Amino acid sequence: MPHPTAVSPEHPSADVVCLGETMAVLSPPDDRPLADQAALRLSVGGAESNVACGLAALGHRAAWLSRVGDDAFGRRIRAELAARGVEVGAVAVDPTQPTGVYFKDPGPDATRPLYYRSGSAAAHMGPELAGAPELREPRIVHVSGITAALSGSCARLLEEIVVRRTPWGAARRRPLVSFDVNHRPALWNGRTADAAAALRDLARAADLVFVGRDEAEALWGTAHPDDIASLLAPAPLVVVKDAEHGATSYAAGEATFAPAPAVEVVEPVGAGDAFAAGYLSGVLADLDEPSRLRLGHLTAATALRSRDDIPDLSEALALTRR
Numbered sequence: 001m002p003h004p005t006a007v008s009p010e011h012p013s014a015d016v017v018c019l020g021e022t023m024a025v026l027s028p029p030d031d032r033p034l035a036d037q038a039a040l041r042l043s044v045g046g047a048e049s050n051v052a053c054g055l056a057a058l059g060h061r062a063a064w065l066s067r068v069g070d071d072a073f074g075r076r077i078r079a080e081l082a083a084r085g086v087e088v089g090a091v092a093v094d095p096t097q098p099t100g101v102y103f104k105d106p107g108p109d110a111t112r113p114l115y116y117r118s119g120s121a122a123a124h125m126g127p128e129l130a131g132a133p134e135l136r137e138p139r140i141v142h143v144s145g146i147t148a149a150l151s152g153s154c155a156r157l158l159e160e161i162v163v164r165r166t167p168w169g170a171a172r173r174r175p176l177v178s179f180d181v182n183h184r185p186a187l188w189n190g191r192t193a194d195a196a197a198a199l200r201d202l203a204r205a206a207d208l209v210f211v212g213r214d215e216a217e218a219l220w221g222t223a224h225p226d227d228i229a230s231l232l233a234p235a236p237l238v239v240v241k242d243a244e245h246g247a248t249s250y251a252a253g254e255a256t257f258a259p260a261p262a263v264e265v266v267e268p269v270g271a272g273d274a275f276a277a278g279y280l281s282g283v284l285a286d287l288d289e290p291s292r293l294r295l296g297h298l299t300a301a302t303a304l305r306s307r308d309d310i311p312d313l314s315e316a317l318a319l320t321r322r
């Protein structure tokens with residue numbers, strides 16, 4: 001498999017800008033329920049910055065655009081993402097609102113996070129952020145449906161970027177806008193019909209959509225990958241992920257399927273983000289569809305074997321260099 005693109009020194013901007021909320025994550029060190037734990041591990045997680053970390057680990061210039069509180073969690077998040085090679089210089093520090101936090105609870109609820117993020121610094125992002133100079137030049141801007149659920153102002157920000165494309169005005173060179181549906185029911189407070197409409201409209205307006213077959217079924221009652229791709233037209237590139245079965249991409253009317261490798265899953269959180277990082281790395285390197293999907297599966301497998309939302313992708317990187 002060819003190597004990913006190298007950093008281009010003459011290009012002042014990151015290859016990819018990922019925009020969204022990142023939280024402090026408190027997780028039990030073993031499989032016992034949260035209620036039985038005496039001590040928790042502190043780490044960092046946010047769907048879009050997980051993607052940025054994956055891309056940085058794969059050798060790309062990735063920047064994260066967001067807002068954190070002026071608190072210990074905000075400092076930890078910026079320091080950790082920077083240590084992972086992500087550019088964090090444009091992240092705003094809000095002196096009045098806290099950084100969001102979430103807890104993991106092992107067992108049947110492992111994929112249902114306990115969020116403490118309502119009114120967070122990131123939830124106060126708004127449409128004015130669409131004017132950030134960092135958004136103008138990258139090759140890819142990556143966002144997700146999580147932001148649509150954080151607040152009205154965050155929903156308007158997504159609309160400026162994905163639907164109106166405000167950051168680029170009449171500029172000829174526009175980045176590819178990548179949108180991961182990332183339906184998080186806990187953030188929509190039972191408003192599934194609102195989530196279905198909002199996430200469908202954003203996906204239709206994006207250049208590249210990542211969606212899980214399970215979330216498409218929950219949102220739109222559509223389970224077959226072909227039907228999901230049709231529902232999201234005119235989005236020109238749609239990737240439908242189907243967990244252990246594989247993933248199908250739809251580009252210019254052509255479907256490409258790549259089976260997922262067998263993996264012993266330790267924890268599924270972050271697999272979709274790692275998949276997106278692998279696939280986007282393939283886009284930056286101009287790989288063909290089967291190779292993009294294979295790279296996505298490889299990076300997702302690394303995330304599935306890790307308890308952290310941000311996996312160490314050095315193993316996946318070593319495999320691509322063979």
Ligand SMILES: Nc1ncnc2c1ncn2[C@@H]1O[C@H](COP(=O)(O)OP(=O)(O)OP(=O)(O)O)[C@@H](O)[C@H]1O
Nearest residue numbers: 212241242243244247260263270271272275297300
């Ligand atoms: N059991 C599994 N075995 C092998 N690979 C898997 C498994 N589950 C997930 N994957 C990998 O992770 C990718 C993403 O998984 P999934 O289809 O669950 O997407 P998702 O629901 O959007 O993810 P997320 O919940 O992280 O947002 C898959 O395309 C595949 O590469």
Ligand SMILES: O=C(O)C(=O)C[C@H](O)[C@H](O)CO
Nearest residue numbers: 045046047146269270273309
């Ligand atoms: O759930 C969220 O909003 C997060 O961003 C936390 C996790 O890192 C993310 O869901 C993983 O995809």
